[in-house]
Amino acid sequence: MPRQLPIGVLISGSGTNLQAIMDAIDDKRLDAAIQVVISNRAEAYGLVRARSRGIPTEVVDHRKFPTREAFDEMVVEILRAGQVDLVVLAGFMRLLSPVFVRAFSNRIMNIHPALLPAFPGLHVQKKAVEHGVRFSGCTVHFVNEECDEGPIIIQAVVPVFPDDTEESLSARILKEEHRIYPRAIQLYSEGRLRVEGRKVYVDGLTKEEGQVLVLPPLR
Numbered sequence: 001m002p003r004q005l006p007i008g009v010l011i012s013g014s015g016t017n018l019q020a021i022m023d024a025i026d027d028k029r030l031d032a033a034i035q036v037v038i039s040n041r042a043e044a045y046g047l048v049r050a051r052s053r054g055i056p057t058e059v060v061d062h063r064k065f066p067t068r069e070a071f072d073e074m075v076v077e078i079l080r081a082g083q084v085d086l087v088v089l090a091g092f093m094r095l096l097s098p099v100f101v102r103a104f105s106n107r108i109m110n111i112h113p114a115l116l117p118a119f120p121g122l123h124v125q126k127k128a129v130e131h132g133v134r135f136s137g138c139t140v141h142f143v144n145e146e147c148d149e150g151p152i153i154i155q156a157v158v159p160v161f162p163d164d165t166e167e168s169l170s171a172r173i174l175k176e177e178h179r180i181y182p183r184a185i186q187l188y189s190e191g192r193l194r195v196e197g198r199k200v201y202v203d204g205l206t207k208e209e210g211q212v213l214v215l216p217p218l219r
């Protein structure tokens with residue numbers, strides 16, 4: 001029986017990435033067990049998704065804490081109580097303070113809907129459309145003390161068309177988020193990720209040098 005990696009998932013909203021992770025666990029593509037789902041917003045639909053699977057949930061309302069650090073300490077305490085090994089940020093709309101990052105050094109992952117380091121921050125699908133880039137995508141990375149800056153684990157690339165809207169591009173990217181996030185967690189679970197400085201080395205990585213995308217195509 002493979003080791004079930006104990007994870008804690010942090011959300012603020014609809015939780016479709018949480019859903020993808022739960023589905024991957026059910027399909028045995030991911031050897032993990034969700035110990036707890038924590039939301040800073042009581043109305044986050046992701047909480048309903050978690051409860052319907054019998055996963056313990058906690059709401060920690062950031063507005064009830066005097067400082068970011070005090071909020072983070074509470075979240076860290078819950079994660080530790082759940083004996084969480086890896087913290088998975090899935091649409092969690094709060095910046096983490098050093099208190100949090102240091103408590104789980106190289107054990108926090110985030111998903112970002114752009115090809116980092118391009119378009120960090122918020123509303124990035126809109127920014128990608130407005131900039132006229134030919135490709136965007138999504139990135140799973142380890143979290144360090146800078147926003148959207150930590151070592152990159154996995155990326156997926158999608159085309160961006162001139163008539164795309166924020167909504168159409170977001171939907172195209174989200175579909176890929178749901179594929180790469182469970183994969184990144186599984187690589188961690190298998191002990192195949194090694195962080196050295198900015199780089200994440202993936203044990204057993206298949207290198208496909210011919211994997212090149214061109215838009216408009218050359219033909």
Ligand code: GRF
Nearest residue numbers: 014015016017091111112113
């Ligand atoms: C995703 O686009 C994710 O990349 C971003 O927030 C969104 C969360 O979506 N950080 P969901 O709550 O997982 O549906």
